[in-house]
Amino acid sequence: MDVSEATRSSREADAETETESARRGGPVKVWVDLASPSHPFFFKALTDTLSNVETEVTVREKTETVPLAEEVGFDFETVGKDYENPTLRKVGIPMRTAQLTVSAPSADVALSSRNAMCILAAKARGTPSIHFTDNDICAYVDDLKAEELYHRLEAQATHNVVPEAFETSVLTDRGADSDSVHTYDGYKEDVYVAEFEPDPTFPDRLPFDGEEFIVVRPEALSATYVDADGSIVPDILAGAAERGINVVYLPRSGDDEQFADGVPSENVYVPEEALDGLELAWHARCMLTGSGTMAREAARMETPAVSFFPSTRISVDQALIDEGEIFHSRDAEEILDYVESLTDDDVTPDLTRAKRVRREVAELTADLVNESVE
Template sequence: MAGKYDFWVDITSPPQVFFFTPIIKELVKKGYSVYVTVRDRGETVALAKKYLSNFSITGSDSPHSILKISKTVARTLALSLKVPDYDICLCSELPMGVAVSKIKRRRSLIFLDNDLKVYEPGMFQKLEVKVKTLSNYVIVPKVAVKSFGKVVPEEKIIHYDGYKEHISISIFRPDPSELNNIPFSEFVVIRPEALSAMYVREKKSIVPDLIKRFYRENVNVVYLPRKGDFEYLSKSFIKKYDNIFIPDGAVDGLNISYYAKAVLTGSGTMAREASLLGTTAVSFFPSKKLLAVDIDLISKKRLFHSRDVNEIINHVLSNWNKKRLPEFDVCKKIVKNLTEEITNHLDGA
């Protein structure tokens, strides 16, 4: 589509494909034009090909800190030259879209829910937070308003009821055929810690110990690796255990989470998604400080957090057949309300 777009959406990680797809669909349904860019990171491009009809691939990521910074800067400059004219940018967590919008003198709305990142030390982290606050509006879950309000001007904060993951699962419907390639009828899902992330200080994974314990308990594991994580889960280790299955290529994380007996992850997204899908959810995020959204889910007994392998195994086994009803109706309502909020800022220009 030539000419000026109403919205530019910048997608930088696999979970953002699920998050932005329902928003994009709702915007297009309302008659707005949307230009989408995708960063080549992990399964992001593969998932985008599955869920989005049209997008442009720009830039990539690296697990190494120095390269990560240089690639971020390079991608921001490339986007400033490549992205066609638009009215409002929508992005999440990484504020490359905010920076480009400042260069182009366009408006931006950034979605945030990781309130831990805005308090992290380090020059690059502080710079990232500064760029985020340059956005015209910062959209956060209601339960995180107090935390973000310490660094983001109050007049810039827009909040919504629920969690970012409500939006991700709003258009999801279970499809058992997606499990045809999985060799187990019953299984748990494990996604490792994001040890290369700058806001993660601990650099030791508990995944090997979890797999060993599940093996002793005769529990099958569908393992969803992060790019380059064989450095702490070697191929020789995997060969020792016949209860591990690693899918080839990208998988539908929502579908596999829905049918799993439990989802265990070293970061928060998959655990929150699993919780809202009614599946037993465990976070072994490597920190005693947790996101406001995770604290809220824990208080509602929808999420279990621990770095103790014995505690985790006991929790999973004691909740083996305790599937809850998914929150599909709530998700649709949140997407509708949030999209109306977004379009109000365009139409009110």
């Protein structure tokens, strides 16, 4: 694909979405709260579509969230942090909610994603909130009480914006008015994938001399929502090496690094520094992951994607599997057979669909902002 042509068509296709304040001359004050690493990309892509808004940003210290907020160009204030210790984490969420209630910027409307802290703080301050989520896992896993509580808190938002595949009853059954839940035809990842501009020189940074590669990311085995006896990644890596398939392997932790032990280093590359996930998805022959986000990112740019997520899947993942956009299996040989079956026509990334979804979400957001400030 001609990258420069794709980029040019992107700029021509994307138009700024006016808020009501732009038409009447005064800016809307928008407070954006970033609580997790995926949020900077999503909200930068979204707020860049809104004209004549004055954006104030707060960020929680959680893994790479702060540096990523810097990377995308947000000016922000850091408020609160996430804790690795489970006991401290329980305290950290209400503590940060209180901090936001006191110190959040004055705003006409608050924007957040999967973030009950911002919703509750905005409610306490009398600020309308627009909340974005795509995780409805408690609709499928009844014993996850923490997830059920989180959905009860998310239901307190003035507006919830969700993909059409989302099980909206997890919000309406927990207090949200059905008129406050708004759907769009696409997925959250479309919003930021749509403005991605691929670097054609990116593969030169990998030690494969320009040869094709796949990406492998392991399961989050320590997460409460994951039910698995172990990882299938060692079998995937060993099988890929046997078949001569080059792999960029992205361990989640030091424990995951051992999965590559004994696998020929000329086939498996474990980067010492973080690599751009969207660049990997664009240039890879296939994206393989034990979780959801990277598979969805690849699928929405029409790169072949494999999920080997070991537990009950949220509805957006299941929808993409049912639609054939993501291949799901827990069998390493079956997965590698799928990778080898891909043709060059299968591996042709494209952003046209993502751009359409981004425009739809931007227009919906502008309408909700208008409604909030009327």
